[in-house]
Amino acid sequence: MSREGAESGSDCGSDSGSIGLDFAYCGDPQPRAEQRDPDSGAAPDDGMHFSDDYCTEVKPRILLMGLRRSGKSSIQKVVFHKMSPNETLFLESTNKICRDDISNSSFVNFQIWDFPGQIDFFDPTFDYEMIFRGTGALIFVVDSQDDYMEALARLHLTVSRAYKVNQDINFEVFIHKVDGLSDDHKIETQRDIHQRANDDLADASLEKIHLSFYLTSIYDHSIFEAFSKVVQKLIPQLPTLENLLNIFISNSGIEKAFLFDVVSKIYIATDSMPVDMQTYELCCDMIDVVIDISCIYGLREFGGGSAYDKESVAIIKLNNTTVLYLKEVTKFLGLVCFLREESFERKGLIDYNFHCFRKAIHEVFEVRTNVLRCRKQHSRMQRSKLSTPNSTPRLLL
Numbered sequence: 001m002s003r004e005g006a007e008s009g010s011d012c013g014s015d016s017g018s019i020g021l022d023f024a025y026c027g028d029p030q031p032r033a034e035q036r037d038p039d040s041g042a043a044p045d046d047g048m049h050f051s052d053d054y055c056t057e058v059k060p061r062i063l064l065m066g067l068r069r070s071g072k073s074s075i076q077k078v079v080f081h082k083m084s085p086n087e088t089l090f091l092e093s094t095n096k097i098c099r100d101d102i103s104n105s106s107f108v109n110f111q112i113w114d115f116p117g118q119i120d121f122f123d124p125t126f127d128y129e130m131i132f133r134g135t136g137a138l139i140f141v142v143d144s145q146d147d148y149m150e151a152l153a154r155l156h157l158t159v160s161r162a163y164k165v166n167q168d169i170n171f172e173v174f175i176h177k178v179d180g181l182s183d184d185h186k187i188e189t190q191r192d193i194h195q196r197a198n199d200d201l202a203d204a205s206l207e208k209i210h211l212s213f214y215l216t217s218i219y220d221h222s223i224f225e226a227f228s229k230v231v232q233k234l235i236p237q238l239p240t241l242e243n244l245l246n247i248f249i250s251n252s253g254i255e256k257a258f259l260f261d262v263v264s265k266i267y268i269a270t271d272s273m274p275v276d277m278q279t280y281e282l283c284c285d286m287i288d289v290v291i292d293i294s295c296i297y298g299l300r301e302f303g304g305g306s307a308y309d310k311e312s313v314a315i316i317k318l319n320n321t322t323v324l325y326l327k328e329v330t331k332f333l334g335l336v337c338f339l340r341e342e343s344f345e346r347k348g349l350i351d352y353n354f355h356c357f358r359k360a361i362h363e364v365f366e367v368r369t370n371v372l373r374c375r376k377q378h379s380r381m382q383r384s385k386l387s388t389p390n391s392t393p394r395l396l397l
């Protein structure tokens with residue numbers, strides 16, 4: 001499986017070449033014209049794998065915007081390219097519009113548009129309508145350690161323009177770099193930003209726009225958690241996945257289970273028990289350990305095979321009588337369970353239930369694949385009906 005898959009479409013320099021990139025990545029099979037790199041003209045998905053049926057769907061974009069130096073490139077590198085947070089100190093600032101296509105799982109498929117501060121992206125030569133039309137979520141990054149008045153003005157401008165083009169966009173505000181703030185200061189900053197941003201919208205009679213706020217930092221797991229929530233909103237099957245997880249854990253004596261996109265460590269679903277940050281961090285760390293070990297000792301000679309495949313399974317027993325149990329669900333997804341040692345004595349039952357759970361997950365996505373296939377066939381038929389043999393379109397009566 002190719003390493004270059006994760007880096008497609010990026011014209012902002014190379015990344016750290018991390019181990020996580022060895023998995024299969026998927027993307028749009030036919031890069032659309034507007035997805036071509038404006039500078040290089042290269043198709044963003046060159047050299048990628050398209051073996052997963054789910055990839056054939058055109059998936060909504062997630063845009064990452066915000067002022068210069070607010071941390072956009074760092075977020076992208078840390079979450080999707082496995083860069084360590086300290087390395088981001090050496091990231092060069094982006095001085096041209098820079099686009100990166102991240103298409104690393106059957107669920108997460110987005111482009112990051114990195115706008116340098118001095119460029120006005122509402123320039124008439126810049127087709128922002130095209131960008132916002134295919135957008136599922138717009139993440140606006142605000143640097144909480146800086147004076148955020150200018151950022152809030154830009155947030156307002158961006159959100160109001162985007163909303164005019166596409167009312168279905170989810171607007172997500174990352175109040176970023178909160179590692180530098182005390183707990184009290186964090187809450188105060190969030191309250192202030194929330195208040196000002198919503199007041200600005202109300203003044204423009206745009207109170208129907210809903211903004212969601214997250215406190216984030218690349219120095220802890222908050223950025224992964226926030227991204228997980230952003231992505232979950234874009235998954236139509238989320239209630240079904242949650243339901244399946246609830247049934248699975250309640251019948252297996254498991255305390256918490258996360259369905260992870262293994263490459264990015266974004267969890268695309270969890271059961272309805274509240275998420276405890278520490279549990280989530282432990283599960284993330286487990287994925288790192290498993291993939292690291294697998295990359296070092298699990299690949300066949302000459303680097304053949306994949307670090308994550310059907311055989312991937314791991315059990316970690318902690319010294320506080322808890323057990324972490326990881327198993328492969330699909331090519332991109334893994335289930336990580338958090339349970340007590342005594343529950344793990346019934347491993348046979350857990351494995352049987354997991355088998356049923358895995359089958360159900362595959363069925364959920366088969367439905368989606370079938371619907372997509374039917375839609376494609378239907379539109380093909382429509383198109384052939386509309387054209388006569390000499391391809392002159394007929395009028396619809």
Ligand SMILES: Nc1nc2c(ncn2[C@@H]2O[C@H](COP(=O)(O)OP(=O)(O)O)[C@@H](O)[C@H]2O)c(=O)[nH]1
Nearest residue numbers: 068069070071072073074088089091177217218
């Ligand atoms: N303290 C802290 N610094 C961050 C965080 N995220 C990014 N940075 C730093 O912010 C600076 C600008 O980041 P960069 O990603 O280049 O910003 P961009 O211009 O929005 O792409 C870099 O020095 C990063 O190390 C964070 O969560 N906390």
Ligand SMILES: [Mg+2]
Nearest residue numbers: 073093094114
């Ligand atoms: Mg940048």
